[in-house]
Amino acid sequence: MSEGSNVKFSDAEALAFHAEGRPGKIEIIASKPMATQRDLSLAYSPGVAVPVRAIAEDPSKAYDYTAKGNLVAVISNGTAILGLGNLGALASKPVMEGKAVLFKRFADVDSIDLELDTEDSDAFINAVALMEPSFGGINLEDIGAPACFIIEQTLRERMNIPVFHDDQHGTAIITAAGLINACYLTNRKLAEIKVVVNGAGAAAIACTELIKAMGVRGDNVIMCDRSGVIHRGRTDLDQWKSAHAAETQHRTLGEALKGADVFLGLSAAGALKPEMVVEMAKQPIIFAMANPDPEITPPEAKAARPDAIVATGRSDYPNQVNNVLGFPFIFRGALDVRATAINDEMKIAAAQALAELARQQVPEEVTAAYGGKAHSFGVDYIIPAPFDPRLMELVPAAVAQAAMDSGVARFPIKDMTAYRAALRSRLNPTNAVLSLAYDAARANPKRVIFAEGEEDVVLRAAIQFRDGGYGTPVLVGRDSVYDRLRALGVDDPESFELLNSRTFPHVGEMTDYLYERLQRRGYLRREVARMVKQDRNIFAALLLAMGKGDALITGVTRPYGQNMRQLLRVLDPKPACTPFGIHILIGQHHTMFMADTTVTERPSAEQLADMAEQTAAVARRMGHEPRVAFISYSTFGNPEGSFLENLREAVKLLDKRQVDFEYEGEMAPDVALNPAMRDIYPFSRLTGAANVLIMPGLQSANISAKLLRELGGDAVIGPVLVGMKHPAQVSAMTASASDLVTLAVLAAGGIVE
Numbered sequence: 001m002s003e004g005s006n007v008k009f010s011d012a013e014a015l016a017f018h019a020e021g022r023p024g025k026i027e028i029i030a031s032k033p034m035a036t037q038r039d040l041s042l043a044y045s046p047g048v049a050v051p052v053r054a055i056a057e058d059p060s061k062a063y064d065y066t067a068k069g070n071l072v073a074v075i076s077n078g079t080a081i082l083g084l085g086n087l088g089a090l091a092s093k094p095v096m097e098g099k100a101v102l103f104k105r106f107a108d109v110d111s112i113d114l115e116l117d118t119e120d121s122d123a124f125i126n127a128v129a130l131m132e133p134s135f136g137g138i139n140l141e142d143i144g145a146p147a148c149f150i151i152e153q154t155l156r157e158r159m160n161i162p163v164f165h166d167d168q169h170g171t172a173i174i175t176a177a178g179l180i181n182a183c184y185l186t187n188r189k190l191a192e193i194k195v196v197v198n199g200a201g202a203a204a205i206a207c208t209e210l211i212k213a214m215g216v217r218g219d220n221v222i223m224c225d226r227s228g229v230i231h232r233g234r235t236d237l238d239q240w241k242s243a244h245a246a247e248t249q250h251r252t253l254g255e256a257l258k259g260a261d262v263f264l265g266l267s268a269a270g271a272l273k274p275e276m277v278v279e280m281a282k283q284p285i286i287f288a289m290a291n292p293d294p295e296i297t298p299p300e301a302k303a304a305r306p307d308a309i310v311a312t313g314r315s316d317y318p319n320q321v322n323n324v325l326g327f328p329f330i331f332r333g334a335l336d337v338r339a340t341a342i343n344d345e346m347k348i349a350a351a352q353a354l355a356e357l358a359r360q361q362v363p364e365e366v367t368a369a370y371g372g373k374a375h376s377f378g379v380d381y382i383i384p385a386p387f388d389p390r391l392m393e394l395v396p397a398a399v400a401q402a403a404m405d406s407g408v409a410r411f412p413i414k415d416m417t418a419y420r421a422a423l424r425s426r427l428n429p430t431n432a433v434l435s436l437a438y439d440a441a442r443a444n445p446k447r448v449i450f451a452e453g454e455e456d457v458v459l460r461a462a463i464q465f466r467d468g469g470y471g472t473p474v475l476v477g478r479d480s481v482y483d484r485l486r487a488l489g490v491d492d493p494e495s496f497e498l499l500n501s502r503t504f505p506h507v508g509e510m511t512d513y514l515y516e517r518l519q520r521r522g523y524l525r526r527e528v529a530r531m532v533k534q535d536r537n538i539f540a541a542l543l544l545a546m547g548k549g550d551a552l553i554t555g556v557t558r559p560y561g562q563n564m565r566q567l568l569r570v571l572d573p574k575p576a577c578t579p580f581g582i583h584i585l586i587g588q589h590h591t592m593f594m595a596d597t598t599v600t601e602r603p604s605a606e607q608l609a610d611m612a613e614q615t616a617a618v619a620r621r622m623g624h625e626p627r628v629a630f631i632s633y634s635t636f637g638n639p640e641g642s643f644l645e646n647l648r649e650a651v652k653l654l655d656k657r658q659v660d661f662e663y664e665g666e667m668a669p670d671v672a673l674n675p676a677m678r679d680i681y682p683f684s685r686l687t688g689a690a691n692v693l694i695m696p697g698l699q700s701a702n703i704s705a706k707l708l709r710e711l712g713g714d715a716v717i718g719p720v721l722v723g724m725k726h727p728a729q730v731s732a733m734t735a736s737a738s739d740l741v742t743l744a745v746l747a748a749g750g751i752v753e
């Protein structure tokens with residue numbers, strides 16, 4: 001990967017990522033139950049006939065009875081795949097699947113990729129136009145110029161749903177937002193800047209048109225293609241290029257850039273040379289947006305001109321000017337008002353919302369993602385990051401409002417405040433927090449001790465952890481670990497830090513330390529010395545206690561309880577704290593935190609109340625306002641039973657402690673989670689479904705967590721261990737390499753502690 005980039009992976013990893021499990025990146029999931037004969041009769045024949053007739057009578061009912069209203073087709077013929085060129089429809093599929101998952105991930109828009117095997121514009125247009133009934137919108141992608149201009153224009157005229165060529169307008173909107181802010185930071189006026197656009201294709205032409213419409217003067221823009229400057233004397237230009245032909249003596253990109261304020265690259269990797277950057281005006285603005293590799297890398301550009309503001313299309317450098325900031329949110333707004341088109345008013349509203357958002361105070365989670373470096377609007381933060389949680393509220397709302405104001409909304413929003421609240425809760429914040437935790441780890445890499453360095457799954461995790469740039473893995477194991485690493489494809493195994501208790505120089509000190517702790521707990525010095533040398537958990541925990549690492553991960557080779565007992569010989573819980581385990585269950589729209597799933601068989605009232613407080617704190621750190629339910633088979637005394645007293649006592653303790661979150665109990669899980677059941681208990685203090693479930697005992701907690709992991713559709717993180725003085729984590733024995741990496745990232749980042 002490129003110099004200075006903070007995300008590293010090999011080609012083999014990129015292929016393995018796409019091949020792993022179900023090949024590709026998307027699957028379709030039924031949104032209704034399909035369990036019984038009755039379900040099938042309703043979903044299909046005969047029940048389905050009823051909505052069929054209703055839609056035939058009134059086509060707008062398709063939005064009520066089918067997925068149309070939230071479904072966008074991502075359509076390409078592969079003639080301009082990123083900056084890789086014309087590699088055909090089939091080869092474009094990974095990118096189109098990628099766009100489809102970004103729609104879902106960032107804006108909860110359902111999306112399907114369609115690759116059409118034709119370079120005949122008429123055939124393409126007919127195929128797309130015929131699909132109008134299926135979709136709420138059409139996102140055209142990676143179709144080369146000039147065919148893309150004709151295709152989009154014709155489809156916009158023929159279709160009554162939004163048709164949006166992302167490479168043109170998505171890119172133009174983000175570029176405009178970034179340019180507004182870069183000019184603001186360098187005290188420039190759009191009407192005065194001299195701009196050189198490299199590339200004269202879909203993205204470049206649309207960006208140029210938009211910035212000219214926003215006030216950049218036509219005679220201050222020079223566009224270049226592969227043959228150099230597009231000037232009035234050229235006879236090889238089509239109508240789209242000649243509309244931007246300049247009256248100029250310059251013939252090459254290098255000449256055009258002398259004294260220029262702005263470089264907009266929408267061409268190909270490496271097209272901008274450092275010697276050209278040197279010749280640009282003071283504080284040059286360089287947007288090198290070619291993908292996957294930019295026209296110039298930020299380190300190269302900054303080396304040539306330290307005063308430059310540099311942006312790329314990639315997520316692994318600061319200032320990502322990429323249409324991913326646009327299309328998910330623009331379609332969200334357009335779909336929500338059933339817009340017939342995405343017009344200029346909606347595009348400008350999106351660009352302004354993005355530009356303004358970057359200037360607002362940066363929320364803590366975004367600052368963390370920038371490693372605490374870019375606390376505010378500035379040269380390394382001219383545009384919001386795609387995982388900024390505010391995008392989902394602000395951009396769709398601005399787009400929907402513009403659609404209503406410009407008369408293309410078929411289903412105007414009546415209550416904008418309620419709409420914005422609905423947007424905020426539409427995405428599960430855990431996903432954003434997890435991405436942020438990964439980014440924060442990259443920005444502030446820590447040393448994580450992997451106690452079971454002789455296990456392949458652990459070594460795969462350590463490789464991912466290191467290559468992902470999250471930190472330095474410290475492996476505990478014998479020298480044979482190097483052979484295992486080599487067998488796993490690592491060329492330079494010795495570059496991993498491996499600590500072997502047999503040869504570690506500080507074993508004597510470690511033994512003294514541990515003997516001091518254990519001499520009055522029935523251990524002889526020689527037993528302690530043997531433990532230090534032979535037990536990897538003891539040795540690893542001593543490394544953590546003595547500051548040789550920032551966090552510790554163990555768990556795949558021994559049962560949970562055994563790992564805990566060993567760790568507790570060396571490490572202390574936090575003062576007045578009983579450590580406990582949380583399973584975090586993550587669905588598309590919800591996250592649930594369940595505790596104690598791993599340690600205390602019959603927690604006391606005091607322990608239950610402590611757990612509630614600490615689990616609520618973890619929920620908050622993961623972006624959720626906690627609503628705690630103390631779970632039982634009984635709800636508010638019905639039925640009565642012998643084990644309920646400590647749950648009730650825990651509620652009273654929280655009353656006394658005057659905690660700042662909602663809690664209630666005892667209650668059965670259906671009362672905690674199902675709004676209809678909660679209505680039966682109007683005095684309950686929970687204002688919504690509980691998201692923190694404090695279980696009455698280890699039996700029910702551990703069984704529930706494991707059942708949910710094995711049977712449920714949700715992703716599960718954990719168990720995560722809370723309440724230790726040092727960040728030590730014990731994984732499930734069945735943990736995968738990526739489970740271990742997540743635990744390492746959460747532990748090192750202090751999200752669970």
Ligand SMILES: NC(=O)C1=CN([C@@H]2O[C@H](COP(=O)(O)OP(=O)(O)OC[C@H]3O[C@@H](n4cnc5c(N)ncnc54)[C@H](OP(=O)(O)O)[C@@H]3O)[C@@H](O)[C@H]2O)C=CC1
Pocket residue numbers: 079080081082083084142143144145166167168171198199200201202203204224225226227265266267268269271289290291292312313321322323324
């Ligand atoms: N960051 C982002 O969000 C986005 C980035 N892009 C990137 O922009 C680039 C172009 O995409 P798109 O417009 O869809 O593709 P097109 O195929 O429509 O256009 C490509 C253009 O780039 C020009 N070009 C290629 N190589 C060079 C070079 N070395 N010097 C000057 N011009 C060159 C071509 O010139 P000619 O006309 O002479 O063939 C053509 O005008 C790609 O790298 C793509 O990844 C695109 C969309 C979004």
Ligand SMILES: CC(=O)C(=O)O
Pocket residue numbers: 081082083142166167290291313322323324
């Ligand atoms: C980002 C994008 O759409 C492209 O590079 O084509």
Ligand SMILES: [Mg+2]
Pocket residue numbers: 082141142166167
């Ligand atoms: Mg594209």
